Amino acid sequence: MKFNLADVFETVADAVPERIALSYEGRQISYAELDRLANQVAHLLRDSGIGAHDNVSLFLKNSIEHVTSLLGLLKIRAVPVNVNYRYTNAELQYIFDNSDSRAIIVELPEHQRSVAQILPETPMVRTVFVVGEITDELAAAAASLPGGRAVDIVSFAGAASQSDGRDFEPRTGEELYLLYTGGTTGHPKGVMWQHDDFFRKPLSGGNPYGEARQDLDEIASAVKDFGSIAFLLAAPLMHGAASYSLFTFFTLGGRLVIQRDFDPAKIVSSVETDRVQIILIVGDAMGMPLVEELERRKDAVDLSSLFSVTSGGAIWSQHVRDRLLAVKPDLLLRDNFGASESGNDGEIMMDEHGNLKVPPTDKMMVVDDRLNKIEPGSGEVGYIARIGNVPLGYHKDPEKSAKTFPTLPDGTRISILGDMGTVEADGTIVFLGRGSQCINTGGEKVYAEEVEAVLHAHPVIADALVVPVPDERYGQRVAAVVALTEGAIEPSVEDIGEHCRKTLAGYKVPRTVVFVEEVKRTPAGKADYRWAKNTAAEACATAGAAT
Numbered sequence: 001m002k003f004n005l006a007d008v009f010e011t012v013a014d015a016v017p018e019r020i021a022l023s024y025e026g027r028q029i030s031y032a033e034l035d036r037l038a039n040q041v042a043h044l045l046r047d048s049g050i051g052a053h054d055n056v057s058l059f060l061k062n063s064i065e066h067v068t069s070l071l072g073l074l075k076i077r078a079v080p081v082n083v084n085y086r087y088t089n090a091e092l093q094y095i096f097d098n099s100d101s102r103a104i105i106v107e108l109p110e111h112q113r114s115v116a117q118i119l120p121e122t123p124m125v126r127t128v129f130v131v132g133e134i135t136d137e138l139a140a141a142a143a144s145l146p147g148g149r150a151v152d153i154v155s156f157a158g159a160a161s162q163s164d165g166r167d168f169e170p171r172t173g174e175e176l177y178l179l180y181t182g183g184t185t186g187h188p189k190g191v192m193w194q195h196d197d198f199f200r201k202p203l204s205g206g207n208p209y210g211e212a213r214q215d216l217d218e219i220a221s222a223v224k225d226f227g228s229i230a231f232l233l234a235a236p237l238m239h240g241a242a243s244y245s246l247f248t249f250f251t252l253g254g255r256l257v258i259q260r261d262f263d264p265a266k267i268v269s270s271v272e273t274d275r276v277q278i279i280l281i282v283g284d285a286m287g288m289p290l291v292e293e294l295e296r297r298k299d300a301v302d303l304s305s306l307f308s309v310t311s312g313g314a315i316w317s318q319h320v321r322d323r324l325l326a327v328k329p330d331l332l333l334r335d336n337f338g339a340s341e342s343g344n345d346g347e348i349m350m351d352e353h354g355n356l357k358v359p360p361t362d363k364m365m366v367v368d369d370r371l372n373k374i375e376p377g378s379g380e381v382g383y384i385a386r387i388g389n390v391p392l393g394y395h396k397d398p399e400k401s402a403k404t405f406p407t408l409p410d411g412t413r414i415s416i417l418g419d420m421g422t423v424e425a426d427g428t429i430v431f432l433g434r435g436s437q438c439i440n441t442g443g444e445k446v447y448a449e450e451v452e453a454v455l456h457a458h459p460v461i462a463d464a465l466v467v468p469v470p471d472e473r474y475g476q477r478v479a480a481v482v483a484l485t486e487g488a489i490e491p492s493v494e495d496i497g498e499h500c501r502k503t504l505a506g507y508k509v510p511r512t513v514v515f516v517e518e519v520k521r522t523p524a525g526k527a528d529y530r531w532a533k534n535t536a537a538e539a540c541a542t543a544g545a546a547t
Contacts, residue, residue: 002173003199006074012215036164041072042160112372116141190395197389202343205474223253241312264293312336317456342386360427377425442474460488465518465532479512
């Protein structure tokens with residue numbers, strides 16, 4: 001059968017209706033209540049002209065309304081579009097326009113102001129749903145569009161008077177889920193997932209702990225026997241890793257704990273008050289402030305329920321992991337490997353030398369430029385390819401779709417995202433880094449992520465990005481843009497070099513180090529290599545870098 005995400009959620013809601021599905025700001029919502037709320041939202045959307053295959057942008061921070069909007073859209077076979085609420089107006093306009101969004105769901109006054117300002121440049125938008133009070137600016141903008149164009153402003157509060165029944169049309173599993181990437185290399189791209197592929201890959205077939213579920217009856221039976229897990233999403237719901245986790249734990253009948261914003265103090269408090277068992281973070285950007293808060297309050301807060309911290313969407317340094325284990329030695333730490341274009345690829349490990357590795361798996365292989373499989377133990381470097389249920393492609397971009405999602409001669413579709421790697425003799429895949437971030441120094445190739453992982457293990461380095469800078473002799477040399485932990489004494493370049501040489505070949509060691517107050521990342525929390533390259537280049541040009 002083909003799985004539809006709304007069918008899956010409704011199956012779980014019917015199987016464990018009284019179980020708590022969502023904890024938010026002290027409010028506890030059962031599966032039955034969440035299903036009813038989502039049904040009401042679905043009716044509001046449908047009565048306002050939204051139907052099957054219509055794309056709708058969710059310009060929302062974490063909230064109950066964010067979750068019910070997402071579920072409500074799925075119930076009527078509409079297509080949710082994730083929107084990064086940190087984007088500028090120009091970036092927002094691109095997302096609304098590129099996604100062909102028929103409607104926008106928005107909440108905060110400042111976000112409504114952005115929508116008001118760009119409405120004239122988003123001709124596909126016909127309806128704006130507003131959570132909370134509608135601002136005068138948005139209402140005025142919608143009423144004064146040129147050319148007689150009309151945009152309806154609908155209060156989200158109207159959902160409360162709608163039916164909570166399930167009188168929706170049958171679903172197929174071929175509906176789309178449109179997930180926009182973080183845009184680390186140019187404009188964000190809309191990844192088109194069919195529901196069935198989304199269920200089987202990002203959601204691990206509804207069972208990340210074993211065999212994939214075969215049908216809805218098996219999901220219903222399994223969820224009754226699977227004890228509820230309290231899972232705190234520290235990441236914003238608009239983040240791909242968060243959406244994967246949201247649906248995975250709904251499918252398991254888990255209890256999702258969400259908070260309005262990322263606040264380490266509230267997260268640590270929630271471990272005690274909500275009896276949180278698993279926390280999802282996004283790399284060191286969240287891991288570092290979280291572990292600092294845990295260190296401050298480890299003796300004042302009951303952490304006994306917490307047994308795992310998981311990272312997804314960004315590489316997580318060994319340094320932060322070691323500090324977490326110092327706080328609670330029995331923690332299970334997991335670093336998920338995946339992407340918007342590939343879903344959940346499994347767990348990535350870090351060995352004692354800082355190398356990132358994925359155990360032998362049938363989900364991935366490494367191929368050369370001609371898509372030929374690289375044999376284990378050959379030492380060849382190639383592209384890491386994801387196998388199996390992959391997206392249909394990028395929305396409105398057939399050229400990039402063909403490049404990223406090629407088909408092998410045997411008909412197998414794969415996903416190639418530019419991650420470079422090698423295959424050890426036992427089938428272990430060694431992750432080297434993105435080819436786009438490869439530094440060529442005197443003919444030797446250096447992958448930025450490999451060096452960054454070692455830098456992050458330095459005791460006073462809080463964050464670091466590695467980039468190339470021009471070199472008269474070697475063409476390029478390795479440079480590091482580094483932020484230190486609070487109160488740390490600035491180390492010398494020689495000290496950093498000595499640390500790196502313990503695990504890296506000499507040509508990989510940064511010869512230029514630029515110290516900054518903060519390592520900047522994109523609005524999605526990804527590494528901002530463009531900023532890092534400019535920062536390093538400027539420092540070199542003014543002879544301000546330590547060399």
